[in-house]
Amino acid sequence: MATVETTLGMSRCNPWNLKQFHIPWLGESATDAQVADGGELSFITMDLGIRAGIKLCYTYQARGWNSPVAFITRFSPPPENPTTQYIQNVSTWTGFRWDASLDFHDPKILIPWARAIWRQEQGAAAQVILTSDILAAKAMADGEGAPDGEGTP
Numbered sequence: 001m002a003t004v005e006t007t008l009g010m011s012r013c014n015p016w017n018l019k020q021f022h023i024p025w026l027g028e029s030a031t032d033a034q035v036a037d038g039g040e041l042s043f044i045t046m047d048l049g050i051r052a053g054i055k056l057c058y059t060y061q062a063r064g065w066n067s068p069v070a071f072i073t074r075f076s077p078p079p080e081n082p083t084t085q086y087i088q089n090v091s092t093w094t095g096f097r098w099d100a101s102l103d104f105h106d107p108k109i110l111i112p113w114a115r116a117i118w119r120q121e122q123g124a125a126a127q128v129i130l131t132s133d134i135l136a137a138k139a140m141a142d143g144e145g146a147p148d149g150e151g152t153p
Contacts, residue, residue, distance in 0.1 A: 012042035015118040016053035050137035057104035
């Protein structure tokens with residue numbers, strides 16, 4: 001059986017490869033070096049890393065960036081990334097048209113969307129994340145099951 005190498009994003013419990021943008025995410029454990037260089041964040045658990053990305057999906061949807069082209073162009077901008085290929089990959093893997101308006105609150109949309117983003121960001125390493133992990137993180141993002149005393153984002 002072939003082994004799958006872990007990625008930096010997976011080892012940091014950040015399958016979305018979210019970067020530090022001065023948003024104090026629940027469960028964030030970024031080091032000063034990560035913050036200083038705008039690097040990818042670390043989270044204390046995978047659930048909290050997944051939750052942060054789901055909250056970002058909700059924010060993007062509220063701002064009208066909920067089509068694959070609008071989301072990915074904002075999430076993975078062209079000057080730094082192969083954005084056109086990213087959009088094509090995610091659209092192919094999810095079956096969602098590049099211009100479709102997506103409702104990230106719907107698990108039937110969110111789950112394949114998250115898996116496709118993680119596949120692009122982490123490759124095969126992201127396959128270890130279970131659907132139950134996504135649903136648990138979604139419940140936290142929706143305000144259910146959040147640790148006592150913890151706020152958002």
